Amino acid sequence: MKSAEQAVQVDRGGGEFAFTSDDFRYIADLLYRHSGIVLGPSKESMVYARLSRRLRELGMTRFEDYCYLLESDAGGDEFLAFSNVMTTNLTRFFREQHHFDYLADTVVRTQREASTSRRMRIWSAGCSSGEEPYSIAMTLCDNVPDLERWDAKILATDLDTNMVMRGSDGLYPADVMQDVPDSRRDKYFTPTNEGFKANDRLRQLITFKPLNLLHPWPVKGPFDVIFCRNVMIYFDNPTKTQLVRRFAKLLRPDGWLIVGHSETLLDQQALFKLCGRTIYRKIGD
Template sequence: MTLTKQDANLKISTADFERFRDFFYRKTGIRFEDSKRYFVDKRLVERMRQTQASTFRDYFTHMRFQASGEELQQLINTMTVNETYFFRESHQFDCMVQELLDEIVKVQGKRELKIWSIPSSTGEEPYSIAIYLMERWPSIQHIDVELMSSDIDSAVINKAKAGLFSERSVQYLDKVLLKKYFTKREDGMYQACDDLRSCVHFSQVNLNDQLQMKRYRDIDLIFCRNVLIYFDDSSRRSAAESLYDTLAPGGFIFLGHSESMSRISSLFKIRKFHHALAYQKPSV
């Protein structure tokens, strides 16, 4: 196999990798360890080919100073991993509809609730929340719920809005729910119905961007699962503080099973429910 002149120049040196890693960390809060070097190099070279950059230096300069910021967003989309499925870690959804939301309504006397799923990925989590609310929370009949979902990756947000899922994504949905909320297409994909898609408002948010995070306030329940594990200690603390500020007094947050808020921040109170563990913002 003969390498072209461009291919020969599409190499990422150790200095290039470290320079990019520091830049990406400042922009997103995500730090790539040396063990991720192959993953990062492969995706950088992919973007260099797409933009026809002759060297890493040319690409890095173009990406950083492009007025539209389009290439930076493309790079973020490429570097972030999005893999999920419906009803993942369903014990937290059970906790939501059987214990947590009823407590918020009873204790705080609310008739309107805000729930936020971040990151949205391709939509499996927020749509799972919507199905649980409609199918398993009787109070939805007289409580208004605003369901929001956000991600740093613009491409997956568009996929989430489209509501098109593979068989793997819906494998844990029982047949009744699958038939009720989805239509199977000839290509084997499952299309979410309009009623389900209309339940969720999607937006693009960088969890590490404090200005963007200030748009979100008085949220009663946040699902922020399996994202803080990609941050270092400093970024985790910053993200925890931003999430704390978005919560209404007495609001709750769910993290992924391998994450612990108590190791990140002392702002939250640990609450042990029957089905799951949650972290609560004190009411006073």
């Protein structure tokens, strides 16, 4: 599997494991093939720190043995744990507020004026622990007075199954709720001993599912809006191009794709036009 490179003993505050450059390259390649996430050499310390916990739990002393386990017949459960550990989850409620303002002021208004079916489909792709889809749900509830008469649904997906479970539970500690205005928190969440629990009105709008964006998508369109924010920054250009084209196929004509603050679709001008800060609208079919 790897060359006979002398192992480098690494001690980063939690025990020593044999960890070589070949180990890192193998792990980086495995993650890329599985999820499209690109790990450069600067991420070597991060990989060690995150996976050393797994080695301790498994009673292993060498990353080489861990690599063999991941691709063995007995490594299915551990591969899921590996994927979860290696996924970066950074989110908060109403992150990049201008996207939710646009959803309320432009998308919802357009749908109310143009749609007779009162149908709304929104996909939060890379939802992490759920703050984004719950922010979307609160925005809809606040800006569509007759939402109960609409056929409105939010799909929330993420590669990390632990994050999907947390989002589905809808329970957040008090410090996480600091980005939610008190009026919204009191309206849409119930205080508990562990924090704040999203109420049924929000949770009934959202379906949480684990999903690898590189694999087939068992989802049906068309979507009116797709949020895929701060996900593509971890992909290389060919993977980004493929992903954006797949999103375009699932968006309705004139539907919106909303990406992260450091992401652009400038190489996809045949499919999308810029209509706001990192907000793109599909060019009608």
